[in-house]
Amino acid sequence: MxxxxxxxxxxxxxxxxxxxxxxxxxxxxxxxxxxxxxxxxxxxxxxxxxxxxxxxxxxxxxxxxxxxxxxxxxxxxxxxxxxxxxxxxxxxxxxxxxxxxxxxxxxxxxxxxxxxxxxxxxxxxxxxxxxxxxxxxxxxxxxxxxxxxxxxxxxxxxxxxxxxxxxxxxxxxxxxxxxxxxxxxxxxxxxxxxxxxxxxxxxxxxxxxxxxxxxxxxxxxxxxxxxxxxxxxxxxxxxxxGCQLFFAESLDTFTADLQRARPTVFFSVPRLWVKFQQGVQAKMPPAKLNRLLRLPLIGGLVRRKIMKTLGLDQCRLAVGGAAPMPVALLEWYETLGLRVNEGYGMTENLALSHMTEPGKRQFGTVGPAYPGVQTRIDPASGELQMRSPALMLGYYKEPALTADALTADGWLRTGDKASQDADGCVRITGRVKDLFKTSKGKYVAPAPIEDKLGMNPAIEACCVAGANMGQPLGIAMLSPQGLQRATSDAAGLQAELAQHLDAVNARLDPHEQLATLVLIKTPWTVDNGFITPTFKVKRNRIEEAYGAKFDAWAVRRAKVQFGD
The missing domain is CATH 3.40.50.980 (Rossmann fold)
Structure with a gap:
């Protein structure tokens, strides 16, 4: 072009x-x-x-x-x-x-x-x-x-x-x-x-x-x-x-809208990629699906059927963004033959900062910077900073906030902690401001822990909190599948999630391990202020709504408990 x-x-x-x-x-x-x-x-x-x-x-x-x-x-x-x-x-x-x-x-x-x-x-x-x-x-x-x-x-x-x-x-x-x-x-x-x-x-x-x-x-x-x-x-x-754009009619018709469009390029946020996965798992248990996918001929038929049902059978470029994509989720889609590329950016840089390169397996990173984008990691804070011709002109009527967002030499402060490998691929490790300190004086980065927690189909969204507490705790909003099980088999759900919590904690340092996992039945929505329009959980709203209960939840010493 x-x-x-x-x-x-x-x-x-x-x-x-x-x-x-x-x-x-x-x-x-x-x-x-x-x-x-x-x-x-x-x-x-x-x-x-x-x-x-x-x-x-x-x-x-x-x-x-x-x-x-x-x-x-x-x-x-x-x-x-x-x-x-x-x-x-x-x-x-x-x-x-x-x-x-x-x-x-x-x-x-x-x-x-x-x-x-x-x-x-x-x-x-x-x-x-x-x-x-x-x-x-x-x-x-x-x-x-x-x-x-x-x-x-x-x-x-x-x-x-x-x-x-x-x-x-x-x-x-x-x-x-x-x-x-x-x-x-x-x-x-x-x-x-x-x-x-x-x-x-x-x-x-x-x-x-x-x-x-x-x-x-x-x-x-x-x-x-x-x-x-x-x-x-x-x-x-x-x-x-000059490509063709299709529009979705409603949430109720979304599957039909996808099948009408059969997009060749598809972008979604992690929460929706998880919901697609949960929809497949609700119809076919993961163990059974894994067995079928390993069979030479049947595996191919199963993959094609699932992708056609999702409306993604023609998709040649799939992208996730707005929040980190768990590696286990990326690997799950890869088993279906769909490589999901991960993009990274902000409103302040027109979403153009990093993206994994199509055809390359760069899981766990957001890939290298786009051409023309400069990046650096602040040695003091570990913050990723970037600049490019796509940077904002500033915040409207907010010169002080604009000055806070940019360094003296014109680099955007992303607010994200990151590391970079020898190939230039960047790994986002948490938010600079989301870090909190436990009463033991140790810092906890919640985002990577939340990625691990969210990989159970009973969990739709989660938040790790616990500033000034002995150990952090996890707060999880149940998915529709989880809500159904909470009604029909609450004990079984708690036992399953207790095992899940043990597996997550086993991969964490001692000061990061969660004291308890609290299950929330009330949906977190844009309307009630718990999530943004792009499905990011608002930490301040979680702490405002549940903070007074944190100590009581911790004292109970239950691995998994219901919070409402």
């Missing part, structure tokens, strides 16, 4: 596909039931141009500043991407919001960003979110928006029908502000990370040197587009390569 100038990725690629692939289907949107709507590049271009003309006229009439912010509050859908492109074409800055945020967080982001307009799209919990959107803030709705949002805001189709398309090929400069990506954050309020068009252009082109995507590829867009990884890989990968 020819080199793309840093400021020539987003809008110029849309214009390129309008000219060269006008009638090729590029977006496939489920509309409910069996109905599916396809969009060609010509149709995408026309709708974007009409909405851009509307926004440009509205901004001129209402005196919006040149860098006016326009928000998108929606689950992934075709209109999400067209809204983003229309905002850029009109000359403005997009502000995506996670479609699972609480009303208070929505209000905070809309106020902090000074949003002048908002697209209210496909949402499951609009009633709870609505109080966070100021009544005076103008907006537009999509075809799949909640009914009362359609009543409150003019529809996308109606606006396009009465608006002439914007002419010409407006461009944005490499240094111009492209978007504010508000970090989901495991602590504190979200911060608005500022990124430029040039940063995105550089990141995606460099990333594709390791991803090697083409127009023939297919992707399923289902992780929030408000998240940096989905934005960089899916949205900008789509624009760069």
């Amino acid at each position: 020819a080199t793309i100038a840093a400021d020539q990725l987003a809008l110029p690629r849309l214009y390129h596909w309008e000219r060269t692939a006008a009638h090729r289907v590029t977006l496939t949107q489920p509309m409910g039931g069996a109905e599916v709507k396809d969009y060609t590049w010509a149709q995408v271009g026309e709708q974007v141009r009409r909405m851009a003309a509307f926004l440009k006229a509205k901004g001129a009439a209402e005196g919006w500043p040149a860098d006016a912010k326009v928000a998108i509050l929606s689950k992934n859908c075709a209109w999400w991407l067209m809204s983003d492109l229309a905002i850029w074409m009109a000359g403005y800055v997009s502000v995506p919001l996670y479609p699972t945020l609480a009303a208070g967080t929505i209000a905070q982001i809309l106020a902090h960003s000074e949003a002048r307009f908002v697209f209210i799209g496909k949402l499951d919990g609009w009633e709870g979110m609505k109080p966070g959107v100021p009544a005076a803030l103008p907006g537009a709705s999509y075809a799949l928006s909640p009914d009362d949002a359609k009543q409150a805001y003019e529809g996308w189709d109606a606006i396009c029908a009465r608006t002439e398309p914007l002419k010409g090929e407006p461009l944005r400069g490499a240094d111009e502000l492209c978007t504010l990506i508000y970090t989901s954050g495991t602590t504190g309020n979200p911060k608005g990370v500022m990124h430029s068009f040039g940063g995105f252009g550089w990141a995606v082109e460099e990333g594709m040197k390791r991803f090697h995507m083409t127009a023939a590829d297919r992707m399923l867009s289902y992780l929030p587009l408000a998240h940096v990884a989905e934005r960089a890989l899916v949205e900008h990968g789509w624009l760069l390569t």
